[in-house]
Amino acid sequence: xxxxxxxxxxxxxxxxxxxxxxxxxxxxxxxxxxxxxxxxxxxxxxxxxxxxxxxxxxxxxxxxxxxxxxxxxxxxxxxxxxxxxxxxxxxxxxxxxxxxxxxxxxxxxxxxxxxxxxxxxxxxxxxxxxxxxxxxxxxxxxxxxxxxxxxxxxxxxxxxxxxxxxxxxxxxxxxxxx
Amino acid sequence: xxxxxxxxxxxxxxxxxxxxxxxxxxxxxxxxxxxxxxxxxxxxxxxxxxxxxxxxxxxxxxxxxxxxxxxxxxxxxxxxxxxxxxxxxxxxxxxxxxxxxxxxxxxxxxxxxxxxxxxxxxxxxxxxxxxxxxxxxxxxxxxxxxxxxxxxxxxxxxxxxxxxxxxxxxxxxxxxxxxxxxxxxxxxxxxxxxxxxxxxxxxxxxxxxxxxxxxxxxxxxxxxxxxx
Numbered sequence: 001x002x003x004x005x006x007x008x009x010x011x012x013x014x015x016x017x018x019x020x021x022x023x024x025x026x027x028x029x030x031x032x033x034x035x036x037x038x039x040x041x042x043x044x045x046x047x048x049x050x051x052x053x054x055x056x057x058x059x060x061x062x063x064x065x066x067x068x069x070x071x072x073x074x075x076x077x078x079x080x081x082x083x084x085x086x087x088x089x090x091x092x093x094x095x096x097x098x099x100x101x102x103x104x105x106x107x108x109x110x111x112x113x114x115x116x117x118x119x120x121x122x123x124x125x126x127x128x129x130x131x132x133x134x135x136x137x138x139x140x141x142x143x144x145x146x147x148x149x150x151x152x153x154x155x156x157x158x159x160x161x162x163x164x165x166x167x168x169x170x171x172x173x174x175x176x177x178x
Numbered sequence: 179x180x181x182x183x184x185x186x187x188x189x190x191x192x193x194x195x196x197x198x199x200x201x202x203x204x205x206x207x208x209x210x211x212x213x214x215x216x217x218x219x220x221x222x223x224x225x226x227x228x229x230x231x232x233x234x235x236x237x238x239x240x241x242x243x244x245x246x247x248x249x250x251x252x253x254x255x256x257x258x259x260x261x262x263x264x265x266x267x268x269x270x271x272x273x274x275x276x277x278x279x280x281x282x283x284x285x286x287x288x289x290x291x292x293x294x295x296x297x298x299x300x301x302x303x304x305x306x307x308x309x310x311x312x313x314x315x316x317x318x319x320x321x322x323x324x325x326x327x328x329x330x331x332x333x334x335x336x337x338x339x340x341x342x343x344x345x346x347x348x349x350x351x352x353x354x355x356x357x358x359x360x361x362x363x364x365x366x367x368x369x370x371x372x373x374x375x376x377x378x379x380x381x382x383x384x385x386x387x388x389x390x391x392x393x394x395x396x397x398x399x400x401x402x403x404x405x406x
Contacts, residue, residue, distance in 0.1 A: 059386030178282040
């Protein structure tokens with residue numbers, strides 16, 4: 001593992017960075033042994049402004065979040081899901097999805113990959129980049145991976161598949177671009 | 179009294195030429211034209227409502243099966259384009275419904291015996307609607323979107339409009355809990371009293387619009403279609 005000088009290094013998550021693009025995914029969420037699906041929508045509205053909406057296949061809105069700079073707003077959430085704990089988990093996960101260029105604290109070369117240590121919402125996140133493409137983000141606490149974000153089948157800065165899996169709770173979100 | 183004149187000719191506006199006057203006149207005409215188009219949808223008289231109800235009911239009573247294609251447009255105000263999906267619908271009297279998305283994803287729901295059977299690209303699950311009033315009302319709306327016959331349900335306030343040769347019924351849920359999901363539900367009927375289009379408007383004014391095509395009625399549909 002080789003440490004790199006970070007003064008001139010930045011890392012970019014380009015997967016939700018185009019304001020002209022409507023990012024539409026078919027989602028499968030497995031949470032605490034229940035499975036449910038829906039449509040996951042991300043739209044970039046400004047430099048650091050994103051909307052994230054989740055609806056059922058039939059179109060009913062389940063939640064509607066706005067990330068604007070450091071602000072986070074719940075525009076809508078089903079009453080049954082309106083739990084602070086759940087909203088915090090979703091906010092933390094989605095904040096990672098829409099953060100385009102987190103500040104790099106350290107960077108390493110690890111085999112073929114470049115690994116960037118960054119800080120999002122006060123937590124360590126490691127960005128793994130291979131062949132100049134970001135393919136994994138790992139949220140780490142106490143030396144252990146807590147949440148993993150995988151990006152695959154990347155075309156034209158769109159990740160066809162995204163998987164968010166939590167290691168310490170039973171929650172996996174799978175997204176497939178449609 | 180308020181008039182267009184007061185609205186458009188603010189006192190400071192001086193028209194210097196005939197040409198400018200013409201331009202303003204054209205603009206007003208354009209606005210009136212647009213406004214006129216809006217009012218082309220007029221409220222029905224009570225006798226017209228009775229005719230529509232009778233037509234839809236007759237349609238509904240003689241309908242044993244329906245199969246149809248549909249296109250769904252999900253409108254979210256912040257998106258550049260509506261999310262478009264297509265699928266097929268199958269209905270068998272009295273209460274079996276299959277609602278199936280074919281593109282851009284494969285997903286189906288079957289409503290049968292107060293249960294909801296979901297097949298999400300091979301992942302199957304079932305939900306009991308019997309105890310859930312929201313599901314019951316949703317099921318009512320889905321049945322209504324197919325058969326149209328929902329006029330006297332006390333869960334909705336209904337208003338009727340006519341537009342050219344088509345009729346439109348707007349259902350507004352009376353239950354506050356259901357109103358959190360749906361502000362208004364619009365059904366557009368063709369001249370034969372068949373449902374052509376459905377629009378489900380959320381409290382935020384985002385909406386889901388479903389347009390039916392290739393409708394065939396009373397062709398035999400096997401029970402296997404509704405099996406999961």
